Amino acid sequence: MNKQQIAKxxxxxxxxxxxxxxxxxxxxxxxxxxxxxxxxxLVTRINELHTNLSSGTNGITSGNAQxxxxxxxxxxxxxxxxxxxxxxxxxxxxxTLFDITKTDLTRLTDAERYAKANNVIGQIETNYKAMGExxxxxxxxxxxxxxxxxxxxxxxxxxxxxxxxKGLNAETKTLFNxxxxxxxxxxxxxxxxxxxxxxxxxxxxxxxxxxxxVRKTGxxxxxxxxxxxxxxxxxxxxxxxxxxxxxxxxxxxxxxxxMRPGTYTIRIEAExxxxxxLTATIEQGKITELETNLNKV
Numbered sequence: 001m002n003k004q005q006i007a008k009x010x011x012x013x014x015x016x017x018x019x020x021x022x023x024x025x026x027x028x029x030x031x032x033x034x035x036x037x038x039x040x041x042l043v044t045r046i047n048e049l050h051t052n053l054s055s056g057t058n059g060i061t062s063g064n065a066q067x068x069x070x071x072x073x074x075x076x077x078x079x080x081x082x083x084x085x086x087x088x089x090x091x092x093x094x095x096t097l098f099d100i101t102k103t104d105l106t107r108l109t110d111a112e113r114y115a116k117a118n119n120v121i122g123q124i125e126t127n128y129k130a131m132g133e134x135x136x137x138x139x140x141x142x143x144x145x146x147x148x149x150x151x152x153x154x155x156x157x158x159x160x161x162x163x164x165x166k167g168l169n170a171e172t173k174t175l176f177n178x179x180x181x182x183x184x185x186x187x188x189x190x191x192x193x194x195x196x197x198x199x200x201x202x203x204x205x206x207x208x209x210x211x212x213x214v215r216k217t218g219x220x221x222x223x224x225x226x227x228x229x230x231x232x233x234x235x236x237x238x239x240x241x242x243x244x245x246x247x248x249x250x251x252x253x254x255x256x257x258x259m260r261p262g263t264y265t266i267r268i269e270a271e272x273x274x275x276x277x278l279t280a281t282i283e284q285g286k287i288t289e290l291e292t293n294l295n296k297v
Contacts, residue, residue, distance in 0.1 A: 004220070004255065004287065005176060009050075011207065012043050012179060018206045019186075022199045032189040039182040042175050049172045067154050068113070071147040072105045075117050078136065078144055082124050085131045094123060107272060109227040109296060110155050117148045183207070218257035219280045219288040223248055223268055226293035235270035235294070257287075268292050 019036050026032045079098040086094035097120060105113055121144050128136050187207065191200045223235040231252025238245035239256060246254045248270075256266070261284045268276040273294040280288050 004216070005172070008176065009043075009046065012039075012046075012183075014206045015183065015203070016040060016043060018203050022196075022202070025196045025199045026190075026194060029189070029194065032186065032193070035182060035185050035189065039179060039186060042179040042182060046172060046175050046179065049175070067147070067151050068106075071117060071144075071151045072102050072113075074144040074147050075105065075120055076100060076102050078124055078140065079120050081134050081136060082127070082131060085127070085134055089130075094127075097123060107296060111227070114148070114152050114155065117151070121145050121148050216257040216287060217261065217282060217284055218255065218259045219264075219266065219282060219290060220256075221254045221266065221268060221278065222289075222291045223252045223254060223270065224291070224293050225273075226295050229293070232270045232273065232294060235268060235273075237266055237268050240265040240267060266290075268294065270294055272296060 016039075019039075026036070079100050083095065083098035086098050100116075100120070105116060108116060121141070124131075124136070124141055125145065128138070128141055187204065190203050194200060221237050223232045223237070224230060225232055231248070231250075233248050233250055233252055235248040235252060235254065236245060237248075237254035237256060239259070244256055244259070246256055248254050254268070259282050261282050264280050264282065266278045266280050268278065274297055276292050276294055278290055278292060280290060282288055
């Protein structure tokens with residue numbers, strides 16, 4: 001959940017507490033009781049989705065990042081040794097292939113990184129016997145090959161997780177809309193169809209106090225990697241001509257609030273990615289939602 005959704009969820013939980021404390025007031029009011037049950041079910045489902053989102057991509061992408069680093073470390077170490085042989089034999093094509101650094105590999109897209117790594121380890125496998133004087137052991141080559149293969153397999157797992165999370169995010173947004181609609185019904189019935197002013201006032205006070213946190217004017221920007229569609233959690237966004245800035249959260253979302261109505265140019269940056277500029281039109285009392293995909297440099 002983004003910051004706005006978290007603030008709204010806190011309001012939902014406060015409303016639930018007020019409803020639970022006053023259940024005796026409306027438990028015989030069948031329509032209101034049914035709507036409260038519906039609202040509670042929606043809140044429960046939102047919490048379940050939030051748990052799934054938090055535990056889904058985070059663990060997989062974290063594991064993928066660790067595997068990527070292990071593969072890069074092993075490949076570069078082998079390639080730098082093989083480079084000596086390529087220079088000794090004046091093999092220009094392999095000199096170019098083996099003359100790589102960790103930065104050369106990490107700056108590539110996932111698909112490009114795998115292709116490069118597979119080519120490097122493939123050439124080392126083909127030529128390692130001729131590199132006998134360099135003391136490159138078959139076990140070391142086999143270990144590097146396994147890392148390359150494991151990395152390739154992890155790419156499909158990561159993409160599946162990201163696709164799944166995209167669906168969960170869409171469902172979460174739908175559920176928030178349904179919960180808001182349910183609260184309107186509960187409000188109408190509580191205020192206009194019950195003869196319990198103390199309960200009605202307590203309920204509305206809970207909604208107003210907590211609702212204030214999410215009634216904002218501003219813009220949110222979902223930032224993703226153009227190649228993988230993965231959230232860029234290291235991105236940041238700032239409004240040109242002002243000091244208003246926000247770092248992306250774990251879902252790659254930057255949030256800029258308390259903005260005056262108008263049209264703004266917003267810069268989206270992340271280390272290792274091309275800068276993107278967006279135009280945002282801000283309206284009073286509304287959150288403008290934008291998305292952008294960044295290309296790696």
